[in-house]
Amino acid sequence: MNPKISFRGVSCTFQLNGEVFQALDNFSLDVADGEFITVVGPSGCGKSTMMNVAAGLLEPTAGEVLVEGRAVHGPSPERGVIFQQYALFPWLTVRENVAFGLDIAKVPEPERRRIVDRCIDLVGLTRFADALPKMLSGGMKQRCAIARAYAVNPAILLMDEPFGALDALTRVTMQDQLLATWARDTRTVVFITHDVEEAVYLANRVIVMAARPGRLHQVIPVDLPYPRNEEMRLSARFMEIRNQVWNAVYHQTPAIAAQAPAA
Template identity: 75%
Template sequence: MNAKISFRNVSQTFPLKKSTFTALDEVSLDIGDEEFVTVVGPSGCGKSTLLNLAAGLATPTSGEVLVDGRTVTGPGPDRGVIFQQYALFPWLTVRGNVEFGLKLASVPAAERRLRAERAIGLVGLTDFADALPKTLSGGMKQRCAIARAYAVDPQVLLMDEPFGALDALTRVQLQDQLLETWSRDRRTVLFITHDVDEAVYLARRVVVMAARPGRIHSVVDVDLPYPRTEDIRLSPEFARIRNAVWTSVYHQTPAAPAA
């Protein structure tokens, strides 16, 4: 497997008043080109820290994070980041929000429009391109955020619990929408979630983290075909994998600190 993202012996510590908190401890992981990987684990296991390091929003205390074999030194257009909060500009339309990053990158107006329209179409918002965020549902706002990330043509999508604030039905609909978009326009995806079912449904591999300090507890292969469907979600094989991940998350022996 050619690694698109590599974490090499990555540790991340944060100073406290009288001590140091270790968010990640010697984490090593390779994510392949066009691979969809989800990360799940108990609270405080370092899931979001891992994503922030890949995004270049933080620098590891030790170790190295690489994308395409190059050390990550900061944010870049090769990596699109999508958070749980939509962070849309309320005074801009869907199209305006999606074009915003392209405008910052000095992309010519005609090309901006074409790329924005394509991204909006990928997430199924063509009929709402001229709508303001206040008129959109929560799910539509998140689709707009995904379109904005796609418009800058990133090679990697980094998603930090993007559906966590949505109701159950909208969440399932957006999972299917995301997989449909990914199948048409393949990217490498690192997707953080606290939902075991979501982790299994989306991924080729599920990375289970252990907390305090944050380490990789296990990696579970999801040998289910794409496209994923409701039948797959209800299948015995899905239940088997889901139960394996659930057990790994909620019945793990806490990781011991490195000597």
């Protein structure tokens, strides 16, 4: 079967203060349909650039991204994007925020209400459907953003540090909530994070990127069964994979790599 997403030799360069800045260099990766991958790497290694190319928000300098064999040129409802910032409309209720994309698509009202109610229930916000964002916690706002992305029925979710601004306890809760949502309504997920434990806990595979310019450094399978739970975080196998990912990222950090002895 063809991959759901295929990065083929993607490179991105920019002009920065009069100099050429290369964010990605010949990045290639295939992502299967329904797979949940996480992407980690040193700060500035091109993780967000890679996601923006996949989202169609940025054109690569070289190479291409394919979705089901079709080249990506611009944004599409089939690719839902969730950023660290919640990007909710503060004057709209949860229900109205989730319905926003459906309103633009002119989905008929009865069908729109059915979809919105299902997505709000999917993320556990039914009791808060008529609340404004200012009445929600950070985790609830992010759940609303996830529901809004799900509402337009994307085949792919692209998530850039979505839990980065949350406190530790809320972050763990949101990880479990996201996996529960994914189990009930599977999508192909590309999830960027700086948190190694989060990367291992969520993913089928962890993608480790090399320091700038961003390249694929290592792909680490996560052979832990779903559903996952807190007990699994304490297992010997979880810690073994976590240490493998940590070491891969650690030795890609420029300041550390520069001090490492030659191989």
